Amino acid sequence: MTKTKNILLLTAVFVVFTFAFSGITYADENNSTRILYAGQAINVGTVTISNDTTHLYVTYETTGNWTILETHLGVANYSNSLPINNGGNIAPGQFEYKNDSIPAGTSTYEYVIPLETYLPAENNTLYIVAHAVVSDGNSEEGAWANGTKINENSWATYFTYITSKTDDENDVDEEDPEDLNISINKTAEFNDVNNDGAQQGENITYYFVVENTGNVNLTNVNVTDQMFTPSEIEAPNGFTGILLPGENVTYSINYTLTQTDIEAGWVNNTATTAGISPKGTIVTDTDTMDFEIPVEEDGGITEEEDPEDLKININKTAEFNDGNNDAYAQEGENITYYFAVENTGNINLTNVNVTDQMFTPSEIEAPNGFTGILLPGENVTYTINYTLTQTDIEAGWVNNTATTAGISPMGTIVTNTDTVNFEIPVKEDTGTETTQEKDKDSSKSGGFGGSSGSASYSKEVTTTEDDNNRFFSASDIAEENETVMSIPDSIPELIQQEPVTSEHTVLRSILWYIIWLLLSAICVMSGYGLTQP
Structure with a gap:
């Protein structure tokens, strides 16, 4: 009796052990549920596998306070095709199906996988590895659906699942084209940042609404657009690329406007969506949009530009920077030029710039920060320094012309110029006046030689001719005449002054000398004589 009880007890323990560690809590030809273990021993939920004629369904579900943060799923139709790395371990990050960004608080997550991808399978058996990262609000744990260990050094596990249909039963009738339908509806919205119409750098948001309008599931659903690279248009968060009949999903992406777009007034592009049926048929749809850019009437696009609307003005000024504060310019000091440019027209101008013949x-x-765009009424000031040369200072002037230019939305170039003749503050050169050394006693009143009635000269009259063609010196004439004419003291003084650098003074001395000669001739003709020094 005791032996029988022991046998029954051992049998019960074996059954419980087998049930607990086989990992199959419920199984039939259509459904299999596995316990999801965190930290190798904590039961945090289940992983349920089922299938119909076209798809395999794998559902993660947590219990209690546990939620799902990430899922990684590997499926193979042969045992030797499991996702095992070179070290003999399974790397969840390399699984074909995965989602690393599941919204917080999620307790259920499902994968829908085309069954034909893994058929025919070895004995209609699929090899499945189900991994998850779960959290109870305090800590995060890695979790595996229980099954057979990959190797003794890893607690990663896999299990098998027998599909409920044979290969022959999975052969369905040919797909009805009427059952294969997908649609895309493309819309656009302009984001007016400054509420004044479209400007370069603002953007358009495009929305692509994709819907499975057929009767069969579609996988690998995606959207492409000629204006973007495939990698730029990302699937919405959590979307796995599968659309069941009647389901829809919305993609979105921003496009930044260029000046070319604004000048054209339109953005034209075509979007395409595609999906794959269970039999591998690719179904597509397209939608083209001509989006009209909202441009203000005075902001650019007109049928024909009025020349009265195209105006630009430049006002050039100059300022001398007196480095040593002596009020005069020296070589090496500089002039600061200011170029005030204003859009005095009624339309936007781009590529605004300033040029000057001297630079x-x-x-x-x-x-700093100026992009080359001037709206009507806006202005901007350029500045630049010019270093004075000795040539500039000697000339006394710096003359140069500045030009500003801009381009209208229709491509018309509008210009304006301004010329400045800048007078350089230069110290006047009065010259150095030199005179002959006067007689030491010339400071006395009355003139030269100390005599108030007569004067002596360092320069004597050479000769005078009489009626008989004889020549007499001034001294000869004086000897023959008893009366001597006295010459005013001021005349000899002016004559005796040495030549100076001033042109005016030299001419004046020559003039007085000529007068003295005339007076001498008159004296000779009148019978008067000149005293000799």
């Missing part, structure tokens, strides 16, 4: 284009830089 290279690269030397005149745009003010």
Whole structure:
């Protein structure tokens, strides 16, 4: 009796052990449920597998306070095709099906997988690896659906699932084209940041609404657009690329407007969506949109530009920077030029710039932050320094012309110029006046030689001719005449002054000398004589 009880007890223990560690809590030809273990021993939920004629369904579900943060699922139709790395372990991050960004608080997550992808299978058996990252609000744990260990050094597990249909039963009738339908509806919305119509740098948001309008599931659903690269248009968060009949999903992406777009007034592009049926048929749909860019009437696009609307003005001024504060310019000091440019027209101008004959284009830089765009009434001021040369200072002037230019939305170039003749503050050169050394006693009143009635000269009259063609010196004439004419003291003084650098003074001395000669001739003709020094 005791032996029988022991046998029954061992049998019960074996059954419980087998049930607990086989990992199959419920199984039939259509459904299999596995316990999801966290930390190798904590039961946090289940992983349920089922299938119909076209799809395999794998559902993660947690219990209690546990929620799902990530899922990783591997499926193979042969045992040797499991996702095992070179080290002999399974790497969840390399699984074909995965989602690393499941919204917080999720307790159920399902994968829908085309069954034909894994058929025919070895004995209609699929090899499945189900992994998850779960949280109870305090900690995060990795979890595996229980099954057979990959190897003794890893607690990663896999299990098998026998499909409920044979290969022959999975062969369905050919797909009805009427059952294969997908649609895309593309819309656009302009984001007016400054509420004044479209400007370069603002953007358009495109929305692509994709719907499975057929009667069969579609996988690998995606959207492409000629204006974007495939990688730029991402699937919505959590979307796995599968659309069941009647389901829809919305993609969105922003497009940044260029000046070319604004000048054209339109953005034209075509979007395409595609999906794959269970039999591998690709179904597509397209939608083209001509989006009209909202441009204000005075902001650019007109049928024909009025020349009265195209105006730009430049006002050029100059300021001398007196480095040593002596009020005069020296070589090496500089002039600061200011170029005030204003859009005095009624439409936007782009590529606004300033050039000057005295500088290279690269030397005149745009003010910090200026993009080259001037709206009507806006202005901007450029500045640049010019270093004075000795040639400039000797000339006394710096003359140069500045030009500003801009381009209208229709491509018309509008210009304006301004010329400045800048007078350089130069110290006047009065010259250095030199005179002959006067007689030491010339400071006395009355003139030269100390005599108030007569004067002596360092320069004597050479000769005088009489009626008989004889020549007499001034001294000879004086000897023959008893009366001597006295010459005013001021005349010899002026004559005796040495030549100076001033042109005016030299001419004056010559004039007085000529007068003295005339007076001498008159004296000779009148019978008067000149005293000799």
